[in-house]
Amino acid sequence: MANTTFSGPVRAGTISNTTGTVLGSNIANVGQVVMAQSVKIDIIGASHLNQVCAVVPANSQIVDVILNVTTVNNDGGAATVSVGTVADADAFINAANVKALATTHGTLDTEATNVGATDIQVLADFTGANGDSTTGAATVTVMYLQNNSVQDAADL
Numbered sequence: 095m096a097n098t099t100f101s102g103p104v105r106a107g108t109i110s111n112t113t114g115t116v117l118g119s120n121i122a123n124v125g126q127v128v129m130a131q132s133v134k135i136d137i138i139g140a141s142h143l144n145q146v147c148a149v150v151p152a153n154s155q156i157v158d159v160i161l162n163v164t165t166v167n168n169d170g171g172a173a174t175v176s177v178g179t180v181a182d183a184d185a186f187i188n189a190a191n192v193k194a195l196a197t198t199h200g201t202l203d204t205e206a207t208n209v210g211a212t213d214i215q216v217l218a219d220f221t222g223a224n225g226d227s228t229t230g231a232a233t234v235t236v237m238y239l240q241n242n243s244v245q246d247a248a249d250l
Contacts, residue, residue: 171223
């Protein structure tokens with residue numbers, strides 16, 4: 095598989111030059127590319143803590159975190175997945191049930207709006223209450239805008 099490397103933002107569209115501004119900034123046809131990283135996580139057997147789902151680059155903005163359960167977990171007790179960071183284990187998804195087919199979108203907090211000056215690891219924590227499951231499959235997808243330091247409209 096080939097790789098392409100570039101640094102955004104990307105300018106696309108038919109307006110090559112503009113004399114007007116939007117919110118005080120010349121941003122016609124300029125936007126960020128939505129990046130995504132997905133990984134299958136282990137939701138069978140005993141609990142698995144801190145499975146790395148993605149490494150999101152510094153100054154990025156996370157726009158969605160998605161947990162997709164494609165095969166139900168059959169633990170004799172509760173079975174859940176939380177998605178977050180080292181500092182906040184359930185920052186994006188808090189104890190989603192993996193005993194049912196479902197797609198869960200995260201609730202994004204401050205860590206998502208502006209990742210900050212340091213890359214962050216997005217982690218998935220699976221908890222099987224009895225640790226006796228023999229089935230289960232799930233994927234975590236993290237979608238983000240790379241190098242999109244979020245600014246207040248007044249700062250543009």
